[in-house]
Amino acid sequence: MRLCMFHPAGMPLERGWVGRIEGDEVVHLASQTLQHLFTGGGTARDHARYPLAGxxxxxxxxxxxxxxxxxxxxxFEFANPAAVVGPDARVGHPPGSPIAVDAGLAGLVGPETVVAVCPVARLRATALAPPKDRDFAIALGPWFTTTDEAPERPTVRATGAEPAASVFDWEGARRYAAENTKLRVGDLLLAPAAVVVDLPLAARVSVDVDGLGELRFALESP
Incomplete structure (x- = not known):
């Protein structure tokens, strides 16, 4: 099952709607967010259908x-939740620094397991020292695919780089992350980058993962 947040073209909404993608349509689901959807068991009542192209x-x-x-x-290290941006975003970045993109997969933590995966790209300003080199943008999208339908060894392709497979023990990572603490539905686990690519300061970027969708965004010069 492919799950997204969306709004119909020409009708922008403050938070958008939860949707299930079926072929060339998006089904509006009666849930506020993906966190609410999975907290409620992963299902919700269907509302209207919309063309995906619309x-x-x-x-x-x-x-x-x-x-x-x-x-x-x-x-693992912690990253900045406020840095998350979506598909087709225009991403600003620290001025004057070359940019590297760590491309791969993100896993969505559910009530008891990792329930879905999604393409992700973490941006780094390589002229800056850690941790501020990687504090400004994490692109996520275009949708999450539930783990029962996700390929076990997907190939990650990114602009200007050789493709590579992403293999990761999601449940082992979740168990380790949960030691001595409590995970919440909606926590994200990012697998080690499958592809790392250096980019010019202004570029259009594509991260395409077999069976999981293509994430596109653009770097915007400061």
């Missing part, structure tokens, strides 16, 4: 409670 897709998870970014060793 809607604007929004960031599918605009306010995650937390974001943990894993590295290849299995450790």
């Amino acid at each position: 809607v604007e897709l929004l960031v599918p998870l605009p306010s995650p409670p937390s974001i943990r970014v894993f590295d290849a060793s299995g450790s």
Whole structure:
């Protein structure tokens, strides 16, 4: 199941609606957010249907409670939930610094497991020292795909880079993240980047993951 946030073109909404994508249509679901949807068991009453070509897709998870970014060793660091932007966003960045994009997958934590995955791109201003080099933009979208329909070894393609497979133990990461604390529905886990690409200061970027959709956004010169 592919789940998104959207509004019909020409009818912008403050928060958008939850939708289920079926072929070339989006079904409006009776839920406020994806967090509410999964807290309620992952189902909601259907409302109207809209042509996919006639809607604007929004960031599918605009306010995650937390974001943990894993590295290849299995450790993680926290990222800034306020930095999340959606598909087709115009992303500003620190002036004068080259930009690198860490492209791969994000997992959405549900009540007891990771319930869905989504393409993600974390931007880094490589002229700045950590952690401020990576504090300004995390692009997410265009939708989440529930794990029962997601490929086990998806290939990640990003603008200007060789494709690579993303293989990650989502449940192992979730269990580790939950040790000595409590995870909330809507927390995000980012797998180690499958593809890293350096970009010019103004560029259009595509992160295309087999079976999970294409995330597009644009870097905007300050």
